[in-house]
Amino acid sequence: MSGTSEKVYVEILKKIKTIIEEDNLQAGDKLPSERELTDRLHVGRSSVREALRSLELLGLIETRRGEGTFIKPATGHRLVEVLASFILHDKKAKQNLLETKSIILRDCIELAVKRIKDKDVEFLNVLLQQMHEEDDSGQLQKLSYQFKDAVIRLCDNHLLYRLWIELSGYGSSLHGKTFIPDPGDCSQIMEHLKNGDSMKVIQLMSREL
Template identity: 75%
Template sequence: MSGTSEKVYVEIIKKIKSIIEEDDLQAGDKLPSERELTDRLHVGRSSVREALRSLELLGLIETRRGEGTFIKPATGHRLVEVLASFILHDQKARQDLLETKSIIIRDCIELAVQRVRPEDIEYLNVLIREIERTEHDRDVQQLILRFQESVIKLCNNHLLYRLWVELSDYGLSVHQHSFLLHSGECSQLLEHLKNGDSKNVIQLMSQTM
């Protein structure tokens, strides 16, 4: 694809996104037809069709025979699977993923140590008590995952938190399982967090990669 063609293609996708926002369309709503999009965007119908096909491959829209094209719920999981399938089979890409996630964890924790509040510590204490008295492995895993997410969220930076979530989802797509702390490690991490010891918190959280 030439640079000019690629620019037009990207612009069409941006304009379709603008139409979705202008028309206040939500998940499950029907998109304008190809003909209407062609008229509104003042581009060729084949270009519109190609842009829609790409959005469908990414799992953002779906075409129903005889009904039209609809917006899918923006869960992100389909996009993660697509990216993982095409990118993370490459060993260098996997290494880049781990390196980037390590950087994100470090930055999140350094901010979290500065911004943690007494009520945050109490909430993490409550989670640890729940973990310790819960018997079923699946429930314990869910609680530990919530604990890890809560620690990262203490950075109070939504973009960094979302990056960590997305990178964790990429890793899950590749490895098919989560990397969780043990119950005792959660208690250790909380003590380090209360002491402002970002180095040891980072070391423990890095095990979840």
């Protein structure tokens, strides 16, 4: 593969990753079709097919005949569930988990307060508006989770974000539940983010722990 071809190939992979994030696609969700990806990425269909093939070889997606291409669950989450089953009765390990989550949450929020941009505020405000207008409890819970996830993402540090996701999955396996902020919580978090008050955001988000 030539240098130019390699650069285009890497760019396509990055753009597919961006589409997954923008569409808020999760494990088990269907990816846009090759035709739609070609249109959205403004590249040749053969290039999209090659990028998808590489993602499938890496075990990140799977193609089901007649159905389409789907995002595969991260192997890390399976490992998390196995580890959790061994640690259920270990109080020290549980405490270590909570302490580590607390440290990562604090770091994520402190970075988020420093790095939040106008476009981030607009996106969170749109989510808030949707939450206040939503009557369906299931959809409201989905929006609330999306809001919480968006706040953590504001840290703009992929490694910290992935650590948080893995530890949150670990915690859910241990406790069987996770904190979903209600519209009131989200409104307060929004105000404290805009005011640069990381401590108050941390205090509200720490209900996760």
